[in-house]
Amino acid sequence: MASRKVIVESAVGLHARPATIFVKAVNDAGLPVQVGRPGGKLVNAGSILLVMSLGVKCGEEVELVAEGDGADAQLDHLADLLSRDLDA
Amino acid sequence: MTNPVRASAEPDPGVSMLSGIGVSRGFATGPAVVVSPPPAFDPAEPVATDQPAASARVRAVLHDVADGLRARAETAPDNARPVLEAGAMIAGDPALADTIEALLATMGPTRAVHEAAGQYAALLESLGGYMAERVTDLMDVRDRAIARLSGVPEPGVPTLTEPSILVARDLAPAETALLDASLCLALVTEAGGPTSHTAILAAQLGIPAVVQVHGLAVTPGTLLAVDGGSGQVIIDPSPEVRTGFAAKQARRATMLGDSRAPGATKDGHPVALLANIGTLADAETAAAQAVEGVGLFRTEFLFLDRADAPAVAEQTATYTAVLRAFAPRHVVVRTLDAGADKPLAFADLGAEANPALGRRGLRLGRARTDLLDDQLDALAAAYAATGADLWVMAPMVATAAEAAWFAERVRARGLPRAGVMIEVPAAALRSRQVLQAVDFASLGTNDLGQYTMAADRLQGELADLLDPWQPAVLDVIAAACAGATALGKPVGVCGEAGGDPGLALVLAGLGVTSLSMATPKVRAVRTVLAAHTLAQCQEMAAAARAATGPAEARAAVLALADPVLTELL
Numbered sequence: 187m188a189s190r191k192v193i194v195e196s197a198v199g200l201h202a203r204p205a206t207i208f209v210k211a212v213n214d215a216g217l218p219v220q221v222g223r224p225g226g227k228l229v230n231a232g233s234i235l236l237v238m239s240l241g242v243k244c245g246e247e248v249e250l251v252a253e254g255d256g257a258d259a260q261l262d263h264l265a266d267l268l269s270r271d272l273d274a
Numbered sequence: 275m276t277n278p279v280r281a282s283a284e285p286d287p288g289v290s291m292l293s294g295i296g297v298s299r300g301f302a303t304g305p306a307v308v309v310s311p312p313p314a315f316d317p318a319e320p321v322a323t324d325q326p327a328a329s330a331r332v333r334a335v336l337h338d339v340a341d342g343l344r345a346r347a348e349t350a351p352d353n354a355r356p357v358l359e360a361g362a363m364i365a366g367d368p369a370l371a372d373t374i375e376a377l378l379a380t381m382g383p384t385r386a387v388h389e390a391a392g393q394y395a396a397l398l399e400s401l402g403g404y405m406a407e408r409v410t411d412l413m414d415v416r417d418r419a420i421a422r423l424s425g426v427p428e429p430g431v432p433t434l435t436e437p438s439i440l441v442a443r444d445l446a447p448a449e450t451a452l453l454d455a456s457l458c459l460a461l462v463t464e465a466g467g468p469t470s471h472t473a474i475l476a477a478q479l480g481i482p483a484v485v486q487v488h489g490l491a492v493t494p495g496t497l498l499a500v501d502g503g504s505g506q507v508i509i510d511p512s513p514e515v516r517t518g519f520a521a522k523q524a525r526r527a528t529m530l531g532d533s534r535a536p537g538a539t540k541d542g543h544p545v546a547l548l549a550n551i552g553t554l555a556d557a558e559t560a561a562a563q564a565v566e567g568v569g570l571f572r573t574e575f576l577f578l579d580r581a582d583a584p585a586v587a588e589q590t591a592t593y594t595a596v597l598r599a600f601a602p603r604h605v606v607v608r609t610l611d612a613g614a615d616k617p618l619a620f621a622d623l624g625a626e627a628n629p630a631l632g633r634r635g636l637r638l639g640r641a642r643t644d645l646l647d648d649q650l651d652a653l654a655a656a657y658a659a660t661g662a663d664l665w666v667m668a669p670m671v672a673t674a675a676e677a678a679w680f681a682e683r684v685r686a687r688g689l690p691r692a693g694v695m696i697e698v699p700a701a702a703l704r705s706r707q708v709l710q711a712v713d714f715a716s717l718g719t720n721d722l723g724q725y726t727m728a729a730d731r732l733q734g735e736l737a738d739l740l741d742p743w744q745p746a747v748l749d750v751i752a753a754a755c756a757g758a759t760a761l762g763k764p765v766g767v768c769g770e771a772g773g774d775p776g777l778a779l780v781l782a783g784l785g786v787t788s789l790s791m792a793t794p795k796v797r798a799v800r801t802v803l804a805a806h807t808l809a810q811c812q813e814m815a816a817a818a819r820a821a822t823g824p825a826e827a828r829a830a831v832l833a834l835a836d837p838v839l840t841e842l843l
Contacts, residue, residue, distance in 0.1 A: 199581050201408065203356065206363055213366075233369035234360075235394045238408060241401040243581060 188257040190250045191224055192265040196272045200242035204272035209234045211267055217260050220251040231264075290509035294487035295737060297468050298476035299503045299798070299842070301523040302439060302460035303516050306496045309442035309449065312417035312429040319382025329375045332383055332423070336374075339418045339428075340365035346433060357411065364408075365415045370394065384420045391416035434458065439498045441490065445472045455479050460500040462507055464490045467737035469720050469770055476502070477773060480794025486737060503841070522841070529842060530797045534564035537789065537800055539782060543808040546788035547796050548606075550768060557596040560793050564800075567603035567663070569716065569790020570768035571596060573610055573649070583620050583645055589652035590659075597662035604663035606716065606766075606790075608695065609649050611635050611669040621645055630730065635670025635695075636680060646683070654687035667693035667716055671708065672700045678711035696765075697721035702750045705757030705765075715758050717786070719769025723747050742771040743824035748780065752819065755785035766790055775802040776831050776843040782808065783815030798842050805836045 196204035212219050212231045221237060222228035224247060229236035231250070242248055248268065250261050322328030340362045347358035364370065370390060377386035395409045414430070421428045431440065431449050434457040442449075444465035458481060466472045466485035476483030482502025492498065492509060499511040499519050508515055537547035548569030549560035560568070576584050576592060597605055612618050613626075613634020621642050626632035639646035650666070657664045668680040671694040684692035694701065694708060697718035701708045709715055719742055724731045726747050729739035751767075758765035766788035771777045773791030778799045781789065789799060806814075814831045821827035835843055 197582070201581075202360075202579070206356075206360055209363060230369055233367050234363045235367050235398070235412070236369045239394070239397045239401070 187251065187253050188261050189252075190261045190265040191247055192250065192268045193247050194242050194244060194268050195270055196268075197244050199244050199246070200240065200248070200268070201238045205234060205238050207272045208264065208267055209237055211264060215256075215260050215263075217252055217254055217256060219260065219264065221248055223247070224249045292487050292489060292507045292509070294462070294484040294505045294507065295468065296482070296502045296505035297466075297470075297473035297485050298461075298481065298483040300460075300480075300482035300526065301499075301501055301519045302482050303497065303499045303511065303519050304437050304439045304459040306441045306462075306492045306494060306498050307432055307434060307438040308492065308494045309431050309440060309445070310421070310427045310429045311443055312413075313421045313424055313426055315384040315388040315420055316382060316424065317385065319384055321381060322378060322383065325378055328378050328383055332374050332378070332387065332419070333371050335419050335422045336365050336371055336415075338422060339415060342418070342428070343415075349433075360408065361411045361415055364412055365419070384423050387416055387419045387423065439500060441492055441498070444470070445475065450475050460484075460498075460502065462487055462490065462498070462500060464488065467731075467733075467740060468742070469731050469740060473770070474792070477770075477792040477795055480792075526841060529839065530801055532797075533800055533804070535800070535804070536566055537803055539803055539806060539808045539811060541807040541809075543782070545778075545782045545786065545803055546766075547800055548766070548768075548788055548790035549793050549796075550790050551596070554592055554595055557599045561599040563793045563796065565603075565793060565796055566788075568596075568600055568605040569766050569772075569788055571605055571607045573607060574612060577610060577612065577618055577621075581619055583618075583648065586648050586652045586655070589649060590655040593653055593656035594659050597656055597660045597664060601660060601662050604665060606665040606667060606693070606714075606768075607653060608716075609636070609639060609646060609666065609668050613638055630724065635697075636668040636676055637670060639668065640676070640679070650683060650687050650689070654689055657689055664689065665691040665693055665714060667695055667714070669695045669718070670697055670721075671695060672698045674704065674707040674710060677701075677708045681711045681713075695768075696754045697725065699726050699750050702754035705754045706760055707757075709758055709761055709763050712763075714764040714766070715754065716766045716768045716790070717751060717754060719747070719751070719767055719771035722750060722769070723771075726750050738824070741824040742769070742774065742777055743818070743827045745819055745821050745823070745827050748784070748815070748819050748827065751781070751786075752784050752815070759785045764788065773799060775799050775839075776828060776835070778803060779806055779811045779835070780815045780818050780831060783811030783813070802835075802839055802842055805839055810834065 194200050219231040220228035221231040250264055252261055343358045343362040347355050350358055373390040374386045377389055391412055395412055398409050418428045431453055434454050437457050437459050439460045441462045444463050460481050461472050461476050461483040463472050463485045472483055472485055482500050484505045484507055487507055497510055499508040499515055537545045546566045548567050549565045550570040551557045551560050551568055552572040553575050623633050633641055653666055666684050666689055671677050677694045681692040691713045693712050693714035695718045696702050696715050723740050723742055727739040729736040755765055764787045767781050767786050768790040772789035773795035775798045778789055814834050817830035818827040821830050
């Protein structure tokens, strides 16, 4: 089980364009990933509706969890995405 | 071509002609493209006996919807692509499919789609106003999936493949965002009014439009002839009618001419012709046109669909770009005009029973001075960077005290000109006092009409009360102009009325010093102004005010106009 904690840096938070880019990256890789606030409920990061429903705002921390081959590399990639302003 | 079935009761097999309200002038002939209404779920649908098969079918339909949206995204204009891509992603959402699958145990497939979408919509809505656009995308996916499950055409504006006339019950901004304007010849709707989105869009595109066409039922591909002036829609026009329409269209183009001269009456009394703009892209398009500046720069687009207010730096960059596009011409910027009917996540003052009469416009600015101050700081920075001819005005001002309060904030930042929108009859009637502390006024005739006539702008059924030719509205405008003229201060018009050639003559006669409009309307207004003297305009204004109703007012002005130009009025 691999996990990462990362601060969401997109100015609009994790919705609209940033959420779309993030979910697309999850689905393109094909490896199931869970996302949520640390200690809170985790949801399928491949679901745009569930990711947006988290209502994560700019500056909030989220946790990413995945299992299996390539989980570490995939989480590094996703954490890197979230730490940038994807709406810029 | 087969004869279309008409819902209209009149048995008139010879001529199939319907009448509506013409809201954008011009003539067009072409095939109809029909915008299908969203389908409802089928309440009588039984629970599927073969659950796995039903689930597979729903998943296949969602997959097809996603593919369809993705294919459209590939050829869509840049501004339309994100909405389509977001829709495709929602249609392919695994959680949505799982929720539908679970619901299939207790209800039919179309209802399961409806309920599942409703659950996620509620979840998104609970997060606040800025999720509204995603809810719209979700509802669009729901409607497309239900249409496919029911075997009916997908709702919304189909992709145009040839020059066509768009026929719809009504058109919403979200639907027309995806419209290929270059292939759209005219708009015809059953609902809507003179200030509806359909009218505004037609004005932007410079194409004819007719609204309130009752009994409108045409099959896709039916040939239509549309007269956006008289409001006539002819179904399956004869070759003679088609030739006649083509000739009228050509005559109109010749009459409009291609003058780029500043707006003025025949005897040289200047009436500046300005552009209404709402985005940076609008500014770039409008700046290339023969206009003398911007009479209304709506700044709302900077604030919509976001969780937090835009930072001063972001606003400054946008304002600077707009000012640069128009330099050395002047630009009138309206500060944020939001309120309970256009709620912003970061400026929500709570629900109101009557949003149009609530804390909107400057009233919101006074409740949230931080938002107004940031905007004025950004405008001051853009002014400092460009030295442009920048005028700043506040929306929804009712009293002299509000005007003075706003002017002081504008001047404190070194901005050269402060003004007010006159949209409230109170401000119009007391314009002499209201304008004391400011440099200029701009009449927002759409709101001024709604508040004078006590008729909701968004209520299509009240279109007759909202007719800008209502003599009471002209009286209120006259009062506003009298005050401004006495003080020697400029008073412009930036509502739809300013772009109506006949009303433009009346407004010039009432003392209006500039007219601001969607740029495709400028040509006709310039032409009719140049053909009449100021004295004629004043005579027309007096005749319109003396009339008993809007139709009589218009007829009185037509009777006084140069007969050669009657078709433009």
